[in-house]
Amino acid sequence: MDSTLRLIATNPLDQLARTIEALLIVASAPLSVAELAEAAEDDPERVETALGLLRERFGERRSGIVLEQVAGGYAFRASREASEACARLFERPIERGLSHAALETLAVVAYLGPCSRPEVARIRGVAADSAVASLVERGLISEAGRESGPGGAVRYRTTPLFERVFGLESLAALPRLDDLGADGEQIRERLLEVASARAS
Amino acid sequence: MRELDLDLDAFEGPFDLLLTLLLREELEPIEIDIAAIVLAFVERLAEREEIDLEACGEFLVLVSALLELKARLLFPDEAAELDALEPEEAAEELARRLGEYRRMKEAAVWLAERLAGERDRWFRLGPAPLAPQPERRLAPQDSNALAVALRALAVPPPAVSLSHMALRFPPVSQFLDRFRTLLSRRRRFDFESEVIGLSRVEQAVAFLALLELRKSGEIALSQAAPFAPIRIARVDDERITTWTARSA
Numbered sequence: 001m002d003s004t005l006r007l008i009a010t011n012p013l014d015q016l017a018r019t020i021e022a023l024l025i026v027a028s029a030p031l032s033v034a035e036l037a038e039a040a041e042d043d044p045e046r047v048e049t050a051l052g053l054l055r056e057r058f059g060e061r062r063s064g065i066v067l068e069q070v071a072g073g074y075a076f077r078a079s080r081e082a083s084e085a086c087a088r089l090f091e092r093p094i095e096r097g098l099s100h101a102a103l104e105t106l107a108v109v110a111y112l113g114p115c116s117r118p119e120v121a122r123i124r125g126v127a128a129d130s131a132v133a134s135l136v137e138r139g140l141i142s143e144a145g146r147e148s149g150p151g152g153a154v155r156y157r158t159t160p161l162f163e164r165v166f167g168l169e170s171l172a173a174l175p176r177l178d179d180l181g182a183d184g185e186q187i188r189e190r191l192l193e194v195a196s197a198r199a200s
Numbered sequence: 201m202r203e204l205d206l207d208l209d210a211f212e213g214p215f216d217l218l219l220t221l222l223l224r225e226e227l228e229p230i231e232i233d234i235a236a237i238v239l240a241f242v243e244r245l246a247e248r249e250e251i252d253l254e255a256c257g258e259f260l261v262l263v264s265a266l267l268e269l270k271a272r273l274l275f276p277d278e279a280a281e282l283d284a285l286e287p288e289e290a291a292e293e294l295a296r297r298l299g300e301y302r303r304m305k306e307a308a309v310w311l312a313e314r315l316a317g318e319r320d321r322w323f324r325l326g327p328a329p330l331a332p333q334p335e336r337r338l339a340p341q342d343s344n345a346l347a348v349a350l351r352a353l354a355v356p357p358p359a360v361s362l363s364h365m366a367l368r369f370p371p372v373s374q375f376l377d378r379f380r381t382l383l384s385r386r387r388r389f390d391f392e393s394e395v396i397g398l399s400r401v402e403q404a405v406a407f408l409a410l411l412e413l414r415k416s417g418e419i420a421l422s423q424a425a426p427f428a429p430i431r432i433a434r435v436d437d438e439r440i441t442t443w444t445a446r447s448a
Contacts, residue, residue: 028326075323083320090322095315100308101209107307122274123301127231130209166311167318180306 016042017050017057024054030073030164071163072170094138094165105131106140109156111177114144116153132156140165204244208236219262222269229270238263370402375409379432383419388433 019040023031033051037044051067051074058067058076066079078086105128108120120128135141140162146152163170204215210231211218218237221227241259245251382389391410395403410432413419422431 028324077321077323080320083322086322092319094325095319098315100312103308103311104304107304107311110311111304111307121230123297123304125235125270125274125301126233127210127228164323165318166314167321174307175310177303177307180303180310 013046013050013053016040016046017053020047020050021054024067024074024076027075029160030071030075032073035073068167069169070167071160075164094140094161098138099131099134101126101128102131102134106135106158106162109135109141110158110162110171110174113141113157114155115157116147116155118153204237204241206237206240208233222266228273229266230273232266232270234263234266234270237266367401370405372405372409372412375406376412379409379413380418383432383434388431391430391432393429 033044033047037047055067058065064079065076105120117128117132141156142159144155144157395406420433
């Protein structure tokens with residue numbers, strides 16, 4: 001009798017995995033371990049273990065639904081092999097027509113955010129009003145307070161949707177800024193050459 | 201060169217029109233992507249077999265002026281600081297900014313490539329899930345205190361007096377009868393002495409009755425001076441008085 005009870009009691013991890021599976025199906029945005037643990041009324045460590053079980057069950061080529069870690073949480077998505085079928089039925093309103101100017105603005109906000117439109121304009125050298133408005137409309141960036149001082153400009157930062165659309169676990173998954181634009185030193189050297197030539 | 205057609209985010213049309221609009225301040229230089237103008241000019245040059253040096257020189261002068269104008273607008277507070285910089289420092293500052301922009305351009309390229317690589321990732325988009333409303337729990341209550349509070353609420357409030365809203369007008373006929381009776385007994389009397397002690401409304405109605413009697417020709421009214429007592433007399437009596445005065 002005791003052993004039967006113990007068997008039932010030692011198997012709740014699978015039940016927890018089913019609960020998490022249900023929560024992720026209902027959610028329309030990624031859920032963090034803390035949110036899952038709170039909803040399931042269970043321990044965060046056990047939730048992570050259960051997520052490991054689910055990741056094995058819902059992996060690429062195993063299921064039409066894939067569990068992914070994205071935007072600071074966990075979410076289900078369609079498997080990549082079903083993408084063509086998805087494309088025949090659904091649209092991609094967020095990414096469609098994303099201009100180069102918008103991508104540059106997005107990069108500035110993602111790396112330097114929260115930052116204001118004047119800051120973006122200072123770096124890009126052109127006004128960023130329309131690019132910022134387009135990104136806000138798509139839900140990729142959102143307002144994040146104002147700059148200090150009276151009449152401070154509105155500041156923007158990227159949203160969790162940005163991380164999800166770009167498949168990033170978090171903003172930390174972006175490449176390091178120092179690793180980008182490696183020819184910066186060349187620019188400096190060339191300019192210094194010109195400056196010293198003019199000065200002499 | 202001036203026939204150069206431009207297709208920019210903020211402007212579409214010939215280069216000379218762009219210059220005109222900028223000089224008239226109908227277009228903000230900050231809105232104009234000058235690199236795109238240079239690219240359009242270079243493309244135009246590439247289409248031609250011979251290089252028009254004069255046109256190139258003119259273009260360089262105009263684009264330089266545009267760049268300076270835009271730079272001053274972009275960095276109004278820093279212009280003075282930049283002027284004070286040594287050439288090496290200015291070059292260093294410029295290199296820093298160019299490097300910053302270059303890194304952001306590279307980041308944008310990385311994002312574009314990332315987006316292209318994620319085109320086969322499909323997920324459900326929807327509004328944020330609604331969190332359930334937390335159950336409201338009241339602090340423990342003393343039932344006797346609650347009963348006292350309810351009892352206080354159950355007491356009917358005192359009736360509000362509306363007396364100030366009711367203006368009671370006695371009928372004019374009441375005063376008509378009264379004055380007629382009075383005149384049947386007396387030939388004349390003062391209005392004030394008859395209405396003394398009445399309310400202001402009653403006095404007003406009494407005066408209306410007086411006017412009514414005067415209108416119907418039953419009485420004669422006289423007042424020696426403004427605000428002097430109003431004297432009321434029977435018409436017969438008034439005629440006699442007038443006749444007596446004339447005969448005298």
